[in-house]
Amino acid sequence: MGWTDERVAILKKLWLDGLSASQIAKQLGGVTRNAVIGKVHRLGLSGRATPSQPARPAFKAPRPPRPAPSQPMIARRPVEQPQTQTTASHAPVPVAPRPVFRMEEPGSATVLTLGAHMCKWPIGDPSSDNFTFCGRRSDEGTPYCLEHARIAYQPQQSGKKKTGPNELARSLRRYI
């Protein structure tokens, strides 16, 4: 099963909603959690409000030695130092709050009843049983209805359409 626009869109949404990779993989079906993680990284979205894992431990084990069963991996690139923030300025780093869902939406379509032209915007807690999709009519190209498509398709396109982060934040704000 490949990564269609719809599946990628769902992946993005669920990932940003804080679902684990394995949960997303189970939701999508036909993929493993490794595939989900790999896709997430490829899409460029990796850092989110992780429930577990205290973000960056700053230093990790260099992990040089490996017994090598038959084909030892070679040429491992040396560790890099991120180091973005220079010193402690006055403003603390704002952590974007990403609470749970809270919206009243049509949301009648389930993962089973979801049709080809139905909006695939997730409604409710995706890890619970009452999870549904928006289900309203979606256009031919997009997996979302008009309203949700605006929210879904803001991030980096193929280089041209540069949408300011403010615009994204504004549209997202209506849902938080």
Next chain:
DNA sequence: CCCTGATTCGC
């Protein structure tokens, strides 16, 4: 042992 994401690399 269950789980989490991160990374590498052959395909």
Next chain:
DNA sequence: GCGAATCAGG
């Protein structure tokens, strides 16, 4: 680009 294997952890 994709994802299994493997890693470091909670």
